[in-house]
Amino acid sequence: MAKGNAKKQTRYSKDLLNDLLERMLLIRRFEEKAGQMYGLRKIGGFCHLYIGQEAIAVGAVAAIDLKRDYVITAYRDHGHALAVGMDPNVVMAELYGKITGCSRGKGGSMHLFDAQRHFYGGHGIVGAHIPLGTGMALKLKYMGEKGAVLCFFGDGAIHQGSFHEALNMAGVWKLPIVYICENNQYGMGTDFRRVSAVHDLSALSASYNMPGKQVDGMDVLAVYESIKDAVALVRAESQPSLLEFRTYRYMGHSMSDPATYRTKEEVLKQKEQDPILILKKKMVADEMLRDDEFQQMDKRCKQIVAEAVDFAERSEQPAIETIYEDVYSEEQQCP
Amino acid sequence: MPVIAYRDALNQAIDEEMARDKRVILIGEEVALYNGAYKVSRGLHDKYGDRRVIDTPISEEGFTGIGIGAAMAGLRPIVEWMTFNFSIQALDQVINNAAKMRYMSGGQFAIPIVFRGPNGPAEWLSSQHSQALASIYTHVPGLKVVSAATPYDAKGLLKTAIRDDNPVVMMEAELLYGIKGDVPADEYLISLGKADIKRPGRDVTLITFGKVVHMVLEAAETLAQDDIDAEVIDLRSLRPLDEAAIVASVTKTSRCVVIDESWPVASVGSHVAWLVSHRCFDRLDAQVELVAGEDIPMPYNHQLELAAQPSVEKILAAVERVLYL
Numbered sequence: 001m002a003k004g005n006a007k008k009q010t011r012y013s014k015d016l017l018n019d020l021l022e023r024m025l026l027i028r029r030f031e032e033k034a035g036q037m038y039g040l041r042k043i044g045g046f047c048h049l050y051i052g053q054e055a056i057a058v059g060a061v062a063a064i065d066l067k068r069d070y071v072i073t074a075y076r077d078h079g080h081a082l083a084v085g086m087d088p089n090v091v092m093a094e095l096y097g098k099i100t101g102c103s104r105g106k107g108g109s110m111h112l113f114d115a116q117r118h119f120y121g122g123h124g125i126v127g128a129h130i131p132l133g134t135g136m137a138l139k140l141k142y143m144g145e146k147g148a149v150l151c152f153f154g155d156g157a158i159h160q161g162s163f164h165e166a167l168n169m170a171g172v173w174k175l176p177i178v179y180i181c182e183n184n185q186y187g188m189g190t191d192f193r194r195v196s197a198v199h200d201l202s203a204l205s206a207s208y209n210m211p212g213k214q215v216d217g218m219d220v221l222a223v224y225e226s227i228k229d230a231v232a233l234v235r236a237e238s239q240p241s242l243l244e245f246r247t248y249r250y251m252g253h254s255m256s257d258p259a260t261y262r263t264k265e266e267v268l269k270q271k272e273q274d275p276i277l278i279l280k281k282k283m284v285a286d287e288m289l290r291d292d293e294f295q296q297m298d299k300r301c302k303q304i305v306a307e308a309v310d311f312a313e314r315s316e317q318p319a320i321e322t323i324y325e326d327v328y329s330e331e332q333q334c335p
Numbered sequence: 336m337p338v339i340a341y342r343d344a345l346n347q348a349i350d351e352e353m354a355r356d357k358r359v360i361l362i363g364e365e366v367a368l369y370n371g372a373y374k375v376s377r378g379l380h381d382k383y384g385d386r387r388v389i390d391t392p393i394s395e396e397g398f399t400g401i402g403i404g405a406a407m408a409g410l411r412p413i414v415e416w417m418t419f420n421f422s423i424q425a426l427d428q429v430i431n432n433a434a435k436m437r438y439m440s441g442g443q444f445a446i447p448i449v450f451r452g453p454n455g456p457a458e459w460l461s462s463q464h465s466q467a468l469a470s471i472y473t474h475v476p477g478l479k480v481v482s483a484a485t486p487y488d489a490k491g492l493l494k495t496a497i498r499d500d501n502p503v504v505m506m507e508a509e510l511l512y513g514i515k516g517d518v519p520a521d522e523y524l525i526s527l528g529k530a531d532i533k534r535p536g537r538d539v540t541l542i543t544f545g546k547v548v549h550m551v552l553e554a555a556e557t558l559a560q561d562d563i564d565a566e567v568i569d570l571r572s573l574r575p576l577d578e579a580a581i582v583a584s585v586t587k588t589s590r591c592v593v594i595d596e597s598w599p600v601a602s603v604g605s606h607v608a609w610l611v612s613h614r615c616f617d618r619l620d621a622q623v624e625l626v627a628g629e630d631i632p633m634p635y636n637h638q639l640e641l642a643a644q645p646s647v648e649k650i651l652a653a654v655e656r657v658l659y660l
Contacts (some may be wrong), residue, residue: 068409104441113440120407121440125431131397132432135404135412140359142386142410162428165397317607326442327476329500 005303007194014288020062021283022297024054024276027079029301030088033309034095038255043095049080049173052250055275056182057083059223060150062233069146072133073152075110075262076216080152084119086112092308098315105318127153127160134166134171141238148234149177150227154208156187170209170240173327179242182217184249189261205242213309217245218273336519340510342608344486346373348493349413351382351522356411358542361496362389363415372417373453399425399450403433406448411471411497416452419468419506432501434477445500451493451586453508455546455596456644462632465640472504473573478484479527480573484508484548488571491525499527508546530577536566539654540584542607543594544570547645551594554650558652563658572601582614589620589656594645624653
């Protein structure tokens with residue numbers, strides 16, 4: 001296993017590590033602010049925060065090339081939107097329902113999209129976007145493009161028929177896609193062990209003739225490496241795979257969930273595995289980061305988030321007339 | 336003019352559009368090697384191969400969603416449902432994904448996709464294989480819904496549907512696939528949203544769509560023997576609906592019967608009947624009548640299943656009511 005050993009010794013550039021750390025931190029600060037603004041009723045409806053899971057979106061997106069690759073996820077999507085490089089202003093404005101939001105105030109928290117950046121949403125029905133991601137992969141293969149799709153979903157989605165139907169077809173047709181289960185251990189308030197016949201969710205890949213792997217989803221570098229490997233498999237052999245990232249969300253399922261189904265001790269214990277602290281600790285130990293540099297970084301992130309709130313506050317409400325816009329695309333006129 | 340079967344008209348439409356645009360693919364159960372459960376796709380796999388004519392497992396939700404995802408990313412898939420009865424498995428994909436993606440993204444995506452297959456009762460198939468589901472799809476903003484009664488309309492509407500940048504649901508019928516009619520050799524398209532006057536008349540407007548158009552035309556011929564001149568409007572497109580054609584006809588005749596093989600409650604037929612009452616109130620000389628499928632699941636027995644559907648007799652009786660005969 002010389003190859004494996006070589007991997008372990010990989011030295012990461014300071015730029016990459018700084019970038020990973022700052023993106024995770026930005027998401028953390030953004031989500032904290034979103035929660036705060038939700039409390040002030042600036043943001044309404046369902047709002048699912050990504051705090052605790054930052055390493056997955058950040059590590060995964062850092063491992064791909066968004067010029068040719070695509071990302072699609074479910075409704076806990078703020079982190080993915082920021083990870084692909086969407087403007088925090090535009091994301092916050094969408095949470096506020098303002099016309100300057102990425103979806104013109106029609107999508108909200110669960111429906112962030114950026115077609116230009118190949119970020120295809122932002123989907124609200126558990127598991128129902130897994131066939132969509134699979135169709136995006138069909139398009140890549142059909143057109144002979146060398147891209148890959150990263151399709152994210154939670155542990156709650158894995159028992160939907162759409163998951164199994166889509167993975168089967170991806171397995172049959174060898175579609176260029178990486179299925180990424182972010183196992184935060186609770187489907188809303190239900191511990192996944194109570195509703196899953198197997199507890200190693202990556203084992204489901206065997207049914208669809210694709211490799212499966214469990215990875216520590218709190219270690220951004222482990223995420224990064226596993227996605228690199230999975231995407232390499234896609235590029236070389238158009239071989240799909242299923243990765244299960246073990247992670248933990250610090251907050252409730254949504255803002256309206258007090259999460260009484262977990263003990264304080266459990267949450268505190270999980271927070272010891274914080275993805276930001278893990279990377280920070282490693283960088284400090286490797287003398288790549290000083291504490292004052294971290295403080296500077298944190299200050300920048302807080303500043304960006306404050307500006308995003310300011311932008312959202314200042315933005316206009318959508319005009320009532322816009323309700324009839326974006327229902328249909330331009331008519332194809334027949335002669 | 337060539338006379339061809341309805342299934343072959345659909346086949347020509349798909350063939351021509353696949354030849355015209357390499358982004359068009361056909362995906363569904365039995366569409367490739369088997370040549371289609373109802374032979375609509377006969378020969379297309381031979382001509383276009385595995386890449387473009389794709390057999391799927393029996394996974395309606397999955398392959399419908401895959402079609403939608405491919406459309407988001409730039410292909411123009413035609414998704415064949417073996418029948419609309421099975422499309423219910425995929426309803427979430429159509430309603431929550433195809434119909435809403437453009438809106439929820441603030442106009443960032445177009446979803447150029449066609450969902451097609453036979454809808455409505457055939458014969459001896461009982462409840463799960465004989466249902467007319469037009470109302471369910473027509474209810475949903477973001478979709479377009481069309482229904483062709485003749486080979487000519489089938490080809491023209493399907494070609495337009497494939498070129499449309501929106502999700503289009505196209506309803507055919509098992510009992511229509513074998514009927515023959517004139518189909519021009521030269522290319523033509525039929526705009527979505529345009530009704531067709533299948534028979535002009537002065538005395539009463541009969542509004543319908545899909546397979547029952549033929550039954551309504553038969554009823555109109557019977558009425559003609561009694562010097563009642565019925566106008567038959569084939570809606571062809573349920574969404575968008577050609578309200579102008581409906582209003583123009585009823586304004587002329589002042590009497591209206593709507594015929595829809597779906598269940599009567601909250602249906603396309605009941606909507607059109609409301610629309611006529613609303614838009615033509617001052618012109619109407621009688622109540623608007625609705626001849627619908629009976630409000631029951633479809634029975635297996637042939638006499639019972641015929642009794643559960645619109646019939647020439649039911650149409651004639653409704654016409655007599657609006658003419659006070």
